[in-house]
Amino acid sequence: MLAIDIWFIIEKVALIATIIGLSFFIAMYTTYAERKVAAWLQDRRGPNRAGPFGLFQPLADGGKLFFKEEIIPLTSNRFLFILGPALAMITALITSTVIPWGASYVDGTTNIALQVADVDMGILVVFGIVSVGVYGIMIGGWSSNNKFSLMAAIRGASQMVSYELPMGLALIAVLLMTGSLKMSAIVSHQIEHGWHIFYQPLGFIIFFVCALAECNRTPFDLPEAENELNFGYHQEYSSMKLGFYLFAEYINMFISSAVMATLYFGGYDIPFVNESTWGLSPLLFSAMSFAVLMAKVLFFLFVFIWIRWTIPRFRYDQLMNLGWKKLIPLALVNMLLTAALTLWLNN
């Protein structure tokens, strides 16, 4: 019993380390992709000096942030000032625990799930942690003791609250179809019955818009509105504390892409084929499913970047109108329709 427990712990620790490393790596190269795609969309070339195709640019950026002078404003609350970026980073990283990263590795009696914790409340865990994530912004902006930062923090908080509602409502429609909150159950339901995007296109659009808002990405980047609030909640931050905020944003993007792929695009399911009948070796099978999920995630990351360099920021009243008057009614209608249809089809 004890021996099994040790192996179990080793397996999970290895998995956690891999996922955190992967999150960092993807986030690092998302910054690079962001600059490259931004350049291409504007008919430019983007960073191409550091290394081949500028591939070392994120390393150079990170190195720069580490060596920058660290400034903590005298009038700020020191403890909270440091807690802010730490909280943003931690919450961004924790969310990845419940996402199934690939099909389980099943070889004889060994069964290794590519998921840190397959909790029954899977998707609720994600929502719970994401709603804690706003504290990073709020605490950071408030403890800076700066009017612009405070204003940005308040904006961020109200935006998060407003957009978590339609996001949750859109999610309920998915849960009505699967009948489970478990992430692995949601994926296996999609493998059996087809991807949710075909049944829930409206729900997906609402979810996607809210995901943009939750990640503070354009057009919802009001908390850091450069030209009105001087970089918003992280105005007083320098060095790696600023880096943590920026980095957490990219990790959030990565995780929300993974969540969207899992909820609506079949997770690690390979489209159009039934790969379980091919008789692949278990390792290859798991690796392929993981690669497919990553492909979906990368596509979403591209869409995130693409949107950022296309649309300007919403005005604050537009943001609130869109959230409360448009998305919430739509999400409610979507939820009621799904509920009615599910009930009708099951009887």
Add this chain to the structure above:
Amino acid sequence: MQLTDRAKTVDRRPMTFLESLYLWSIAKGMATTLKHLFRKKATIEYPEEKRPFSPVFRGLHVLNRDAEGRENCTACGLCAVACPAEAITMEAAERLPSEANLYREEKYAAKYEINMLRCIFCGLCEEACPKDAIYLSQTFAPANYGRKGFIYKKEELLIPHPIQQKEAYEKALGERKPTVNA
């Protein structure tokens, strides 16, 4: 009054519910940006790739020498008079008999300075010079850390010797060959 037929009246009707979701307009915008992804890049990769200067480009000044390598300038001061920015100063000196291979005429410029911060690169000095001693090349003044460095002395302005440093001379001459007096 209608001036052109290109004027468009602004549609001020309130947005319908679908329009107020912005989805269609955003989709259109994203199609536009996606098209730009495949466009030719406008960037010129500067240090490796340089845009050619116009043939009439007026760049850094060069003090000319004749075919034997003697300085053309006689320090007459016409360039300094012509200069609208008052960037040119000089001091004249009389040529010694032993210096006949250095200076073309009996009088020469012992000191010749152009302040590149004042200079507006109009080329009037070039027009004014009766001895074809100064002309504007096809390079521009490089960056410098101090103001002092922008006051170009004679050593920096003089063209390389046409016989002793033939290659450098040809390079400095550029495409705009000044008429070389015998």
